[in-house]
Amino acid sequence: MAIERTFSIIKPDAVRRNLIGKILTKFEDGGLRPIALKKIQMTRAQAEGFYSVHKDRPFYGELVDQMIASPVIIQVLEGEGAILRNREIMGATNPANAAEGTIRKEFALSMGENSVHGSDAPETAAEEIRFFFSDDELVG
Numbered sequence: 199m200a201i202e203r204t205f206s207i208i209k210p211d212a213v214r215r216n217l218i219g220k221i222l223t224k225f226e227d228g229g230l231r232p233i234a235l236k237k238i239q240m241t242r243a244q245a246e247g248f249y250s251v252h253k254d255r256p257f258y259g260e261l262v263d264q265m266i267a268s269p270v271i272i273q274v275l276e277g278e279g280a281i282l283r284n285r286e287i288m289g290a291t292n293p294a295n296a297a298e299g300t301i302r303k304e305f306a307l308s309m310g311e312n313s314v315h316g317s318d319a320p321e322t323a324a325e326e327i328r329f330f331f332s333d334d335e336l337v338g
């Protein structure tokens with residue numbers, strides 16, 4: 199399988215509970231390498247723009263509020279089939295449906311506060327990486 203890059207967020211609920219290290223360990227043990235990583239306080243405009251695909255969904259307002267409630271970790275993960283691999287490591291969006299051993303099964307609180315975000319396809323991965331990182335920040 200080809201080496202890919204994908205975009206990942208460790209969400210406010212997980213950062214607040216001091217779970218950054220435990221979550222990064224899941225990615226690293228799963229064969230993904232963080233090639234760029236920063237801690238930011240997302241602005242409302244950034245959160246609204248990032249999740250604009252969901253702007254007509256009933257959960258949009260709450261999602262944006264949750265994403266700006268406190269800082270997040272944003273990162274680019276690289277590895278074999280990284281987009282799918284990341285989603286396997288995260289588990290299902292709704293933690294009630296997440297498989298044993300996944301991040302969301304272990305750490306997520308609810309559908310909204312589900313601890314991590316990951317890109318769902320190659321096009322969105324490229325867009326989401328570009329949304330938060332410049333080329334010279336992808337240091338490999």
Ligand code: CMP
Pocket residue numbers: 252257261291309310311312314315316
């Ligand atoms: P994420 O992978 O960050 O992408 C969109 C987020 O919206 C999702 O994870 C959930 O945290 C949140 N969300 C809240 N309600 C829903 C829902 N009904 N369906 C999908 N996503 C939802």
